[in-house]
Amino acid sequence: MGATGNLGSRVIRELLKQGAIATDIIASTRHPEKASELAQRGVEVRRADYEDPQSLKEAFLGTDVLLLIPSSAPVEPRIQQHFNALEAAKQSKVGRVLLTSILAATSTSKFLITPFTLYSESKLCSSGLEWTILRNCLYLDPVAQWVPKLIQMGYLPYPVKKGRVAYISRDDLARALAAACLGSDRSGQIYQLTGNKSLSMPELAQTISQVTGKHCEFKSVSEDEFADICRADNLPELMIEVLTSMYRAVDNEEFDIVTDHVERLTGTPPESVESYLRRTWRDIYSRSQESGVRSQE
Ligand SMILES: NC(=O)c1ccc[n+]([C@@H]2O[C@H](COP(=O)([O-])OP(=O)(O)OC[C@H]3O[C@@H](n4cnc5c(N)ncnc54)[C@H](OP(=O)(O)O)[C@@H]3O)[C@@H](O)[C@H]2O)c1
Incomplete structure (x- = not known):
């Protein structure tokens, strides 16, 4: 299904x-x-x-x-x-x-x-x-889709204080x-x-900066500020509520787990966040220039 x-x-x-x-x-x-x-x-x-x-x-x-x-x-x-x-x-x-x-x-x-x-x-x-x-664990793809917008804003705004995520x-x-x-x-x-490494949000922003060569730093925003950013991207209210709760779960350390289960199943470890972003961000960026900057979902 x-x-x-x-x-x-x-x-x-x-x-x-x-x-x-x-x-x-x-x-x-x-x-x-x-x-x-x-x-x-x-x-x-x-x-x-x-x-x-x-x-x-x-x-x-x-x-x-x-x-x-x-x-x-x-x-x-x-x-x-x-x-x-x-x-x-x-x-x-x-x-x-x-x-x-x-x-x-x-x-x-x-x-x-x-x-x-x-x-x-x-x-x-x-x-x-x-x-x-x-x-x-959480998908890495929506982060990559959001990169053009992050470059435009100059910062990565999540309602997270200390949480880490092993994106995959x-x-x-x-x-x-x-x-x-x-x-x-x-x-x-x-x-x-899970991915092969759990990243803090400042580490994720730093990786985006390194890969794109553009300034992007992490900014811990309030849930209200995050909701406003999502509304500006035309996300529906229900989706915003779900995403906000997801970041509460991030701060609750629910996605800060690294296993070798992908490698155990496939014989090959998962791609790192840096490698995935290097592989995908230019195409995503070019497409966003053609059709307007993409939202995070
Ligand atoms: N881990 C994460 O970070 C993360 C992030 C986002 C989503 N998810 C979850 O991951 C799952 C799949 O993700 P995805 O990226 O593949 O989502 P997606 O691209 O939106 O695909 C959803 C699929 O669900 C099918 N579907 C929707 N309503 C259906 C229904 N009533 N009966 C049968 N099929 C139905 C659609 O098929 P048709 O329209 O062809 O029927 C489509 O194939 C979802 O459960 C989503 O909530 C996880």
Whole structure:
């Protein structure tokens, strides 16, 4: 599920790269027309909507390994979506379910999405299905997307005082998720997929400066100031609330975890923040000059 999204499309590319046969892969989406390129490569495309239990049941028929990438719906509907997905997985006799979760999956988390994460993880573990859970750290990609704006402002404004984050790119997450799908001995495992180093926000700003050659220093802003910056970028209020809580979780040290689980799954360590930014920022910057400076999401 989520095959057409930023993460899911990378997972399918990785599955093919890691030796899966296209005709063994099923890409599920609400909009099959969005996956026409995959269909041309031989991947089977099925229509499935987390909100439509019958579509899930039909889409999961004959599936050995099911990767659930959640939608970005608000918490309560997302909980219902995963209830639907797990019921359908049971009815369709799916062999093993992999769930992409997030590191802040603890009952004391400050992240607003956590009630969904706790529900979906525990519901999966008690479902009787074979399971693997992959808890992601924060994506590095949105930081890179924000670089043009940061260069323009001259500072990195997050409502963080002391928190550190082991950022990881969607490319590395996709490699790990594909490997977890293809590996046969991953059942009952919880993986924490993180970058190879945890950075403080001043260190992140310094890395952006070094890579771009432009001045960028970290400025710890209040939640209200951060919300105003997000509003100026036209982010919806709900997203702003979620992001603000995410930075509360950062200060609560929920993303300050470094593991070797990406390397354990794939044989290769994740790319450093510096290397990823060097690889991506010029393209992002050029595109932003053509279409106006991009926002952080
Ligand atoms: N770790 C982090 O820092 C971080 C940051 C942002 C997001 N996330 C989470 O990571 C997950 C995926 O990220 P992403 O970047 O791939 O997001 P994305 O690009 O927005 O993709 C979301 C996917 O969800 C699917 N979807 C949405 N509503 C659906 C529904 N009702 N039924 C079935 N599919 C539905 C969409 O498919 P169709 O439209 O084709 O159906 C799309 O493939 C999300 O859960 C998101 O909340 C994590």
